[in-house]
Amino acid sequence: MDSRLLTSAVTLRVNGTVHRLTLDNRSTLLDTLREDLDLTGAKKGCDHGQCGSCTVLVDGRRVNCCLLLTVACDGSEITTVEGLSDGWSLHPVQEAFLARDAFQCGYCTPGQVCSAVGALREMAEGRPSAVTVGTEPPSGAAEIRERMSGNLCRCAAYPNIVRAVGDAAERAAEWWERTP
Amino acid sequence: MRTLRYQRPEGVEAAVSAVNATPGARYLGGGTNLVDLMKLGVETPDLLVDVSGLPHHDIEELPGGGVRIGAAVRNSDLAADPLVRTRYPVVSQALLAGASDQLRNVATVGGNLLQRTRCLYFQDAGKPCNKRAPGTGCPAIEGVHRNLAILGASPHCVATHPSDLAVALAALDAQVLVEGGTGPREIPLTELHRLPGDRPERDTVLEHGDLITHVRLPAAPEAVNSAYRKARDRASFAFALSSVGAALEVRDGLVHRVRLALGGVAPKPWRARAAEERLRGAPATPEAFTRAVEAELSVAEPLRDNAFKVPLTRHLAVRVLCDLAGRAGGPR
Ligand SMILES: Cc1cc2nc3c(=O)[nH]c(=O)nc-3n(C[C@H](O)[C@H](O)[C@H](O)COP(=O)(O)OP(=O)(O)OC[C@H]3O[C@@H](n4cnc5c(N)ncnc54)[C@H](O)[C@@H]3O)c2cc1C
Ligand code: SF4
Ligand code: FES
Ligand code: FES
Numbered sequence: 001m002d003s004r005l006l007t008s009a010v011t012l013r014v015n016g017t018v019h020r021l022t023l024d025n026r027s028t029l030l031d032t033l034r035e036d037l038d039l040t041g042a043k044k045g046c047d048h049g050q051c052g053s054c055t056v057l058v059d060g061r062r063v064n065c066c067l068l069l070t071v072a073c074d075g076s077e078i079t080t081v082e083g084l085s086d087g088w089s090l091h092p093v094q095e096a097f098l099a100r101d102a103f104q105c106g107y108c109t110p111g112q113v114c115s116a117v118g119a120l121r122e123m124a125e126g127r128p129s130a131v132t133v134g135t136e137p138p139s140g141a142a143e144i145r146e147r148m149s150g151n152l153c154r155c156a157a158y159p160n161i162v163r164a165v166g167d168a169a170e171r172a173a174e175w176w177e178r179t180p
Numbered sequence: 181m182r183t184l185r186y187q188r189p190e191g192v193e194a195a196v197s198a199v200n201a202t203p204g205a206r207y208l209g210g211g212t213n214l215v216d217l218m219k220l221g222v223e224t225p226d227l228l229v230d231v232s233g234l235p236h237h238d239i240e241e242l243p244g245g246g247v248r249i250g251a252a253v254r255n256s257d258l259a260a261d262p263l264v265r266t267r268y269p270v271v272s273q274a275l276l277a278g279a280s281d282q283l284r285n286v287a288t289v290g291g292n293l294l295q296r297t298r299c300l301y302f303q304d305a306g307k308p309c310n311k312r313a314p315g316t317g318c319p320a321i322e323g324v325h326r327n328l329a330i331l332g333a334s335p336h337c338v339a340t341h342p343s344d345l346a347v348a349l350a351a352l353d354a355q356v357l358v359e360g361g362t363g364p365r366e367i368p369l370t371e372l373h374r375l376p377g378d379r380p381e382r383d384t385v386l387e388h389g390d391l392i393t394h395v396r397l398p399a400a401p402e403a404v405n406s407a408y409r410k411a412r413d414r415a416s417f418a419f420a421l422s423s424v425g426a427a428l429e430v431r432d433g434l435v436h437r438v439r440l441a442l443g444g445v446a447p448k449p450w451r452a453r454a455a456e457e458r459l460r461g462a463p464a465t466p467e468a469f470t471r472a473v474e475a476e477l478s479v480a481e482p483l484r485d486n487a488f489k490v491p492l493t494r495h496l497a498v499r500v501l502c503d504l505a506g507r508a509g510g511p512r
Contacts, residue, residue, distance in 0.1 A: 006183045025186040025228070028215070048216050049283055061256075061285040067215045068286065071186045072208065072230055119281065127260040130276040130416065135265075149416035150280020 008071045014039065015083025021070075029065035029073055030054045033080060041081035041110040045152075052151035055111040055118070056080045062118025064150075081110035084117065093117050093168045100164035104155035112151045116165045119147040123169065141166060181218050185227045192393060195229050196361045200389035202227045207391060209252070209291030212283050217296060221305040222312060232288060236393055239263065245399030248357075251290030251392045255345070256281065258289060268397055270406035270425045274348035277410040280417050290392035293346055293356070293372065296383065297339035297447075298419055300324055310336045311380040318380075321483065327421060330480040330489045331446040337380030338483060340444055341373055342419050347443035348408055349395065350451045351425040357394040360387060369395070373448030380447075402429035402437040409500045410443070411492055420444030422493040428504035430464040440497065442476075445489055452476040452497070459501075469501040470494065 012019050014037060021036060030047075033039040033056070045053035047066045054066040057079040084091035090098070093116045103109045123138045131146045132138045144165045145158075153161065186208075189195035199205040205227035208214060217223040236250030239261050247263060258264060259275035275284065278292075301307045301319050308316035320328055320338055328338045346369065354369040372384050386392075406427035412418040423443035429436045438459045440452040455476035462468040473494050480490050 005185045008186055025184050026181045026218075047219065049212055052280065052282060055282055062282050063286050064212075064280075064282045067210075067212045067283075069186070069208070069211055069215060069228075072211065072232065115282065118285075122256075122281065125260075127256065128265065128272065128276060129281075130273070146416055147281060149414075150282045 008074070010070055010074045012070070012073060012076060012078055014078045015080060023070055025069065025071050027070045029056070029058075029068040029070045029078070032070040033065065033078075039080050039082050042114075043107055043110060045108070045111075050152075051108070051111075052115055053108050053111040055115040055151065057114055057118055060118075060121065062115050079114070081113055084113065091117070092171055093120070093165070096164040096168040096171075097161075100160045100167065102160040102164040103153075103157050108151060108153045108155075108157075112148070112153070112161055115148060115151045116161075116168060119144070119165065120169055122147070139169070144169070181221075182224045182226060184225055186230065187227065188230050188233055192234060192359050192391065195231055195234060196359055196389055196391050198227070198229045199391070200361055203388070205229055207231045207290075209288035210254070210283075210286035211291075212279075212287045213291060213295040217303070220303055222296075222303060231290070231391065234393075236290075242396070245401075247397045249289055249395045249397070251288060251394055253289050255279070255284040255287040255289070255292060259284065266404070268348070268352060268400075268403045268406065270348040270351060270403065270408045270427060271345070271397070273408035274344040274410075274423075274425055277408055277420075277423070278344035289345070289395055292343055293349075293369075293392065293395075294384065294386075295343055298342045299328060299339040302339060311339060311376070311383075314379075314381045324485075325483045326485045327419065327444070328483065328486060329446050330482045330486055330493075331442070331450055331477075332375045333447060333481070334376045334378065334380070336378050337376035337447065339376070339380070339447055341383070341446070341448050342444075343449070344408065344410065344420060344423060344443060346373070346449040347423055347441045348406075348425040349397075350449035351406070351427060351439040351441035352397055352400055352403060353439075355396040355398070356392055357396060358386065358390050359393050360390040364393070366396070369449070370451050376447050400427065400439070402439065403427045405429060405504055406439070407500055407504055409496055411496055422489050422496055424493070424497045424500045426497070426500045426504060428464070428501060430505055433463055435459045435462050435464050435468075438501075440473075440476075440501075442493060442497070445480075445493055455497070464501075464505040466498060466502055469498045469505075473497040473501075 043053040045051035206225040208228040236252040301309045410423035427439040442450040455472040458472040
């Protein structure tokens with residue numbers, strides 16, 4: 001078979017920078033970010049959608065990029081944990097994680113942070129979770145636990161992760177503008 | 181993973197003819213199941229036809245009260261849809277009980293219905309498995325089967341179908357709209373998935389090249405009062421050990437309309453017709469609910485390690501029906 005058919009030209013906008021790449025069709029977005037673009041914030045925990053450590057934002061929505069083929073993301077806007085901060089000025093969710101000591105080894109943290117950014121946006125949009133009652137605007141620790149349940153933490157830093165996301169949610173209004 | 185070609189078809193016709201022309205081709209929805217199985221060597225497509233960009237992204241109200249859902253609608257968007265949340269809460273709740281937000285943001289309606297079993301042997305290409313490699317045997321019957329079927333299995337396969345959405349759709353008599361190259365056709369969701377019999381390699385009645393384009397929910401006034409409940413090993417982000425989707429309308433203390441389907445217990449979403457039949461016209465009491473669900477489960481054939489699913493399913497179903505009937509009582 002013509003080997004050119006096994007690769008594709010893909011354009012991605014990652015953390016504001018446009019990249020034009022020619023990739024093997026089998027590449028996952030996680031491998032592309034880590035191996036081709038040197039963005040090693042997103043972690044490969046399980047590689048099977050089970051742990052959330054590879055969570056990034058694609059067109060504003062959080063996804064597990066270990067199960068996404070890069071070729072299927074052609075034309076997408078991608079934000080990784082590296083793209084959340086503005087130089088030394090951290091994203092409010094990152095600040096909340098620091099203030100609350102919401103990690104131990106830190107391996108799951110980039111995924112937790114990206115997931116929290118996505119979760120807060122979903123809550124602000126009024127999207128329901130499994131514990132949302134009626135059409136009340138979702139809030140509270142139970143909501144945060146449920147919405148963050150796609151992110152496992154082997155160090156079990158969960159109590160402080162929930163507090164950090166809660167802090168960030170309270171400040172959502174002031175930082176909403178900045179969130180990609 | 182095997183090398184592969186990738187295509188974004190212009191439209192439905194191009195998609196269907198590309199897959200029809202290539203025996204090793206697969207449709208790609210969100211890829212959350214297919215890419216996983218490709219990494220495991222369980223699926224080895226040489227062509228992926230990406231159908232996530234086809235114009236099947238709408239949730240439309242139909243004249244007469246039903247709703248038509250595009251196959252490419254993301255699971256999270258369907259769960260959040262105001263029409264679905266008010267008219268068919270069981271659908272929204274089933275979706276939100278499944279997977280994680282990250283997965284639901286990517287997973288499509290079509291892909292969700294056609295996801296493969298989570299049986300551990302099926303996912304391990306180094307093990308025998310009649311579903312993955314016909315004729316090699318079913319190690320789950322003697323091996324790890326705690327999460328597998330108590331209803332509808334065969335001596336050839338005891339796998340369960342893992343979709344939560346499909347259970348809600350089975351309860352609602354949803355129709356699956358399919359395009360296969362010879363014109364569109366409709367398949368009742370309850371007839372989409374097969375029982376394994378002696379052909380466990382065939383999960384569904386679809387043929388190679390059949391594309392799901394939409395799912396249609398018929399008008400069902402009682403579905404306003406519907407719910408989904410799921411028991412699992414963790415509070416969240418785990419597949420069902422057992423689940424129940426139900427809708428109920430009570431008039432003068434008697435069951436007027438009822439819909440009941442069970443998940444995590446059978447090779448397909450299990451419409452509990454025996455229970456429904458007993459319930460119609462019966463008093464809406466915990467006792468009547470219990471008798472009806474027991475009748476449904478009387479044909480259960482649990483394996484060595486999953487007999488717990490029989491009482492678990494009974495409790496879950498009675499609890500949901502009691503909640504929908506608006507009464508206390510019933511098992512906790
Ligand atoms: C860790 C984890 C936990 C999960 N937990 C749950 C859970 O609790 N409950 C639950 O229900 N699900 C769960 N899932 C499964 C998830 O819901 C499915 O992977 C998802 O719904 C599949 O949708 P997709 O669009 O990604 O499908 P794909 O992976 O793209 O496709 C799946 C199959 O459908 C075929 N296909 C896709 N679209 C079409 C179409 N339009 N027409 C014909 N064929 C098509 C593909 O060829 C493939 O064979 C979980 C998944 C993971 C990884
Ligand atoms: S239960 Fe079915 S899927 Fe699991 S090993 Fe047996 S044949 Fe394979
Ligand atoms: S590495 Fe993607 S979910 Fe675990
Ligand atoms: S901080 Fe170690 S895995 Fe979460």
